[in-house]
Amino acid sequence: MVVTTVASLKPIRMLKDSKGKLYYIGESASLSYLQVVRRSVAETVGACAFTLDTLGHQMIEVEMSANLHAIQSEPYLDRDSCLALVPQFELAVSGVLDLFDTACIHARMMIWLDDPNKSNTKDAPILFLILAIASLASAADTAQEDNAERCFTFGRQQAILRLLDCPSLETVQAFSLITYYMIMSCRCNGAFTNLGIAARTAYSLGIHRHETNSSFARETGIARERAWKSLRVCDLFLSATMGRPPATSETDCNIPWSDLATLAEDPDISVQHQAASAIFRVCLIFERILIEVYSQKTMSLDLAASISSQHREWSESLAAMLKVDRLVKTETSMGRSAQKLGSHIVSMAFYYSLILLSRPFLAHYTSASHTTEEWLQDTSPASIAIYADACTDAAIKGIQLASNIAFDDRMPKRQPLIINSVFISALCLGHAHLGDYDQRGWPIRSSLDTAIAILQRLSGRNPQAACYVEICEHLREATAMHVQKRTKTLLKDTEEQLRSVFGDVQSALNQCDAETEEDMFGVQENHDDGLFLFSALDFDYPGDYPDPDTAQIWEPSF
Numbered sequence: 001m002v003v004t005t006v007a008s009l010k011p012i013r014m015l016k017d018s019k020g021k022l023y024y025i026g027e028s029a030s031l032s033y034l035q036v037v038r039r040s041v042a043e044t045v046g047a048c049a050f051t052l053d054t055l056g057h058q059m060i061e062v063e064m065s066a067n068l069h070a071i072q073s074e075p076y077l078d079r080d081s082c083l084a085l086v087p088q089f090e091l092a093v094s095g096v097l098d099l100f101d102t103a104c105i106h107a108r109m110m111i112w113l114d115d116p117n118k119s120n121t122k123d124a125p126i127l128f129l130i131l132a133i134a135s136l137a138s139a140a141d142t143a144q145e146d147n148a149e150r151c152f153t154f155g156r157q158q159a160i161l162r163l164l165d166c167p168s169l170e171t172v173q174a175f176s177l178i179t180y181y182m183i184m185s186c187r188c189n190g191a192f193t194n195l196g197i198a199a200r201t202a203y204s205l206g207i208h209r210h211e212t213n214s215s216f217a218r219e220t221g222i223a224r225e226r227a228w229k230s231l232r233v234c235d236l237f238l239s240a241t242m243g244r245p246p247a248t249s250e251t252d253c254n255i256p257w258s259d260l261a262t263l264a265e266d267p268d269i270s271v272q273h274q275a276a277s278a279i280f281r282v283c284l285i286f287e288r289i290l291i292e293v294y295s296q297k298t299m300s301l302d303l304a305a306s307i308s309s310q311h312r313e314w315s316e317s318l319a320a321m322l323k324v325d326r327l328v329k330t331e332t333s334m335g336r337s338a339q340k341l342g343s344h345i346v347s348m349a350f351y352y353s354l355i356l357l358s359r360p361f362l363a364h365y366t367s368a369s370h371t372t373e374e375w376l377q378d379t380s381p382a383s384i385a386i387y388a389d390a391c392t393d394a395a396i397k398g399i400q401l402a403s404n405i406a407f408d409d410r411m412p413k414r415q416p417l418i419i420n421s422v423f424i425s426a427l428c429l430g431h432a433h434l435g436d437y438d439q440r441g442w443p444i445r446s447s448l449d450t451a452i453a454i455l456q457r458l459s460g461r462n463p464q465a466a467c468y469v470e471i472c473e474h475l476r477e478a479t480a481m482h483v484q485k486r487t488k489t490l491l492k493d494t495e496e497q498l499r500s501v502f503g504d505v506q507s508a509l510n511q512c513d514a515e516t517e518e519d520m521f522g523v524q525e526n527h528d529d530g531l532f533l534f535s536a537l538d539f540d541y542p543g544d545y546p547d548p549d550t551a552q553i554w555e556p557s558f
Contacts, residue, residue, distance in 0.1 A: 017061040023189055026243020028294040028356060030424050031059070034471065036363060037431050041478045044434050048481060050474035060464040062186040074119040075150040077131070082113055085134035087338075092137030092412045094338040095279060095345030096237075097180055097230040098325060099173050099223075105130060119154075125162055126170060128155030129177035136184055137412035139461065152181050167201040169220075172227045175201070179234045184414045186464050192238050198231050199247035208248065214271045225274035233279055236286040240356060241420050243294070250284055251291075278314070278321035278346045285310050285353045299360045304387055307357055314350065322346070337410045344401050348421045351401070354394035355428055361387035362428065366435035392432040395425035396447045399454070406454040413461045418454075423468045426451040430475040434482060448476055 014022040015031060025031055042051045086109055090102045109130075112123050128151050135148035159174040175198035182191035205224075206212040213224040232248050239246040274280070288307055293299055314321075322328060327342040365388035402422045405411050429448045438444040452472045459466035499507075 015059050017059045017189070018063075019061075023059060024244065025059075026294065027297065028240050028290055029243035030241055030420060030427070032243055033359065033424065033427055037427050037475070040363070040366060040431060040434050041475075041482075045478055045481045045485060048474070048478050050471075050478040053471065053474050059189070060186055060467050061189060062463060074128075074154055075147065077113065077118075079113050082131060083109060085131055085138070088138050088412075089130050089134035090335075091338045091341060092133050092184075092414070093180065095325070095327065095342035095349075096233050096417065097176060098226045098277075098279075099176065099230050119158070122162065122170070125155050125159035125174045126177065128152075128158060129174060129181065131155075133177060133181050133184065136181065137414050139413060145461070149185075152178075164197070167204050169205065169207070169224060169227060171201045172198050172205070172207060172231060176227065176230050176234060179238075183234070183238070183416045186416075186462065188238060188242060191234070192242065192244065195231070195234055195238060196247055199235065202228060202231055202248070208250075210271075210275055213274075216271075218271060221271035222274060225271055229274065229277055229280045229283075232283045236283045236290070237417060237420075239290055240286060240352070245295070246287060246290060250287060273324055276317075276321055277324040278318055278327070279325055279349065281314055281317075281321060282346065282349050282353060285314065286349075286356070289353060289356045293357065293360070301384075301387075304357060304361070311350070311354060311357075318347075337408075340408075341405060341411055344405050345417055348398050348401050348418065351394040351398035352421050352424065355391055355398070355424055358387040358391035358394070359428065362391040362431055362435070364388075366431055388432075388435070391428055392437055392442055392444075395428035395432070396443060398422070398425045399429075399447050399451050402454050403450055406457045413458075415458055416462075416464075419458055419462060419465045419468065422451050422454050423472070426455075426468075426472045426475065430472075430479055433479040436486070438483075445476075445479070448472070448479070452476065 013024060013026070015025050016022055038051050041048065045051075083106065086102060086106045089105065093099075105127075108123055109127060112118050112121060112127050115121060118124060132148050132152035132155055135144060135151060139145045139148055155174075156178055159171075159178065163171040163174050175194050179191045179195040179198060182188070182194065202208055207224045207228045210225070213221045213228075215221070216224065228248075232250075235246050235248045238244070285307065288310070292303060292307075322343060325342065325346065327339050327346065361384050365384055398421050402418050402425075405415065405418060406422075426448055429444050429451070432442065433444050433448075452469060455465045455469045455472060459469055
């Protein structure tokens with residue numbers, strides 16, 4: 001069976017940013033799915049704040065706060081503060097960028113900070129960008145954010161001047177750092193542009209070919225593999241969230257899964273093992289979904305089953321694959337926090353890919369539930385209901401994972417991947433609510449409440465999260481309206497069934513009451529001596545008739 005997504009997914013292809021400039025948004029984008037859910041709510045509930053809100057029709061892009069022309073010299077760098085930011089960088093990029101070892105960064109940073117000519121060294125672009133990401137991730141106020149912006153602006157200038165015209169591995173690393181900083185600071189369109197530079201540089205150096213990387217010395221080969229993996233994560237995240245074609249691809253590389261069984265017993269992670277990374281493997285699944293589902297605009301149960309088999313293999317091998325990503329337990333508290341964040345990011349990416357795969361089935365199932373019950377009767381393993389349930393389950397579990405990070409004070413203030421994952425999960429829960437999933441025991445409302453609480457928690461330093469909070473609150477109100485409407489419909493149907501069996505006493509009583517009221521207050525009779533009306537003059541007042549100018553208002557007794 002083929003489910004065509006063209007009928008159910010009709011997103012707004014072009015959205016404006018804060019300056020009114022139009023940008024392309026494709027089918028897989030979160031804002032495109034928002035329009036799908038809004039149409040479903042409009043059909044089921046009717047016009048409400050969620051359907052009439054215009055927040056989803058604009059991209060949230062933050063302008064750069066620092067003045068490019070004002071930054072002609074390097075930012076002031078305090079040695080102790082810079083060294084303290086190194087573990088903060090490890091924490092900030094855990095699960096996303098796996099470019100360097102923390103010990104290596106620390107050693108390079110110490111040598112670099114002691115160099116009086118540090119701004120003109122080859123390490124300057126990368127180390128300034130590392131400081132920028134670490135500063136932004138830990139920033140608690142505007143002053144710290146401005147300091148991060150100064151480091152970023154200077155580091156990017158150095159990268160353009162020193163690394164752009166002569167492509168190298170450092171070029172890929174630097175522009176991957178630029179990309180992620182811009183993702184963190186709500187500048188996804190700029191991030192998308194800079195990612196293209198990193199991707200084309202990687203292709204020119206053959207970094208995308210695993211067999212080529214294996215021909216280098218071990219240290220260099222692993223560095224190339226980790227650069228490609230980090231680039232893939234940023235690329236697939238931007239492609240999925242914005243609905244745009246990926247800049248990288250693994251379609252011409254047949255990567256086997258064979259080494260995973262022995263990986264846990266091998267203490268020496270080789271170049272070949274890098275392809276067994278958990279986050280790298282989930283990127284392969286993302287690419288299939290984006291290319292074979294959303295680019296083709298069709299979905300079949302056979303295709304879903306094929307991709308689901310990769311999900312199953314991934315989940316079965318997760319423990320071994322996390323070793324490659326170095327997301328195993330460490331001795332330091334910062335290392336444990338990085339391991340926790342990284343493993344949660346990787347797991348949430350898995351659930352996000354499940355949502356992308358099964359989202360068309362949820363839309364189909366939800367639409368069908370209001371017209372026919374044939375989907376409920378289909379209990380085969382390859383049924384649409386199975387994948388609709390998978391979408392709802394992935395949304396709930398993704399939110400549970402996100403709550404473990406969002407409410408942990410040790411975690412970075414900026415969490416762009418978590419914010420997007422929680423938002424898309426909240427939309428899925430609202431969509432599932434229209435399919436009456438709450439009546440089947442799914443914790444839809446409580447999970448939606450948790451999603452809103454997470455977004456509120458992360459909205460302090462992120463305007464995109466603040467926008468998502470308002471959208472999700474309107475969605476929660478719409479689901480409450482759906483429950484009220486559904487309850488009224490159920491009661492009405494029950495009452496009609498009871499009346500058909502036992503008769504309608506209430507209707508007869510209402511008719512009698514109406515006739516009595518008409519006799520007492522609404523009857524007008526024409527007499528020969530004029531019009532006769534019941535009025536206050538016909539009631540028996542005690543005592544003399546009161547003066548209408550001085551009398552107190554009182555209720556007559558019958």
